[in-house]
Amino acid sequence: MTTLPAIIEPDMQQVPALPPTQADDDGQMIRLWLARSASPNTRRNYEREARRFLAHVGKPLGSVRIGDLQDYVASRPGSSATVALAASALKSLFTFAQEVGFLRFNIGAAVNVPPIKNTxxxxxxxxxxxxLMIRQEPDLRNRVLLTVLYGGGLRISEVCGLRWRDLAVRDEAGQATIFGKGGKTRVVLLSAATWKVLTALRGESGPDVPVFLSRKGGALDPSAVHRVVKAAVARAGLSAEISAHWLRHAHASHSLDRGAPIHLVQATLGHASVATTGRYLHARPSESSARFLGV
Structure with a gap:
């Protein structure tokens, strides 16, 4: 049995701050690959999948064959979405390994990502x-947090990274400069109502202070945001499946329902493609040919 690279040992929790500049072994190769992703969540998921895959095949990356990868994907337990994520992660790994010259061939190119139902x-x-979630929240910080997640359509990581210097008055409301997914920066105009509750939270905080403070005085981390959202969901008597990202989905869908141009929603949410934003139109169509039938 091949010894797993240090990067994917079970006690590995995050990507090292300084990844190697070149890959001389599987461990360094995987560290380089993981460092490409700006999203901590993506890095964790990809690292977990790489660990699982190498434990399954029991051989170095250079010895893995197409059949090994196909068998792994076909036998991978979990939902269709989980299997698709696994296939995508490994295809990404083998593609990158060939791009940097670590592997001669990209065996991932021959593996298809299983289709999944759009839910x-x-x-x-x-x-x-x-x-209802927002209005029933008794704590000011948490109520503002929920308001910004929904009203600004922000990701959890974006909310956690907000500092007061990122906010500026704009006409009768304000704007937020967001450092988002993929290292891209965008400016989001906030409604007057969202801006009002947001500025009420500041007090005497300086420009470099996080907007959403933890009890210890630092920035809230994603797990704390999840707990706030789950508590608000329970308080409102809503489905336990609801997560913080549902508020971002709600922002996109509700703004489109109210007539917001799709390119504007795309820019606000920071989607790379308008096709991504268009999924919300398909998820909640305003008309259907079925309504024209007599049955």
Whole structure:
């Protein structure tokens, strides 16, 4: 049995701060690959999948064959979405390994990502439910947090990274400069209502202070945001499946329902392609040919 590279030992929790500049072995190769992703969540998921895969095949990356990869994907337990994520992660690994010259061939190119059902429609809550979560939150910080997640359509990592210097007055409301997914920066205009509750939270905080403080005085981490959202969901008597990202889905869907141009929603949410934003139109169509029939 091949010894797993140090990068994917079970006690590995995060990518080292300084990845290697070249790959001389499997461990360094995987560290380089993981360092490409700006998202900590993606890095964790990909690292976990690489560890699982190498434990399964029991051989170095250079000795893995197409059949090994195909067999792994075909036998991977979990939902269709989990299997698709596994296939995508490993295809990414082998593609990158060839690009940097670590492997001669990209065996991942021959492996198809299994199709998955689009369940976006199941994760879009009614507007009344989103507002109920916000209005029933008794804690000011948490109420503002929920408001910004929904009103700004922000990702959890973006909310956690907000500092007061990122916010600026704009006309009768304000704007937030967001450092988002893929290392891209965008500016989000906030509504007057969202801006009002947001500025009420500041007090005497300086420009470099996090907008959403933990009890210890630092920035809230993603796990704390998840706990706030789950508590708000329970308080409002809503489905336990609802997560913080559902508020971002709700922002996209509800703004489109209210007539917001799709390119504007794309820019606000920081989607790389308008096709990604268009999924919300398909998830909640405004018309259907079925309504024209007599049955």
């Amino acid at each position: 976006l429609a199941e994760r879009i809550m009614p507007e009344a439910d989103a507002l």
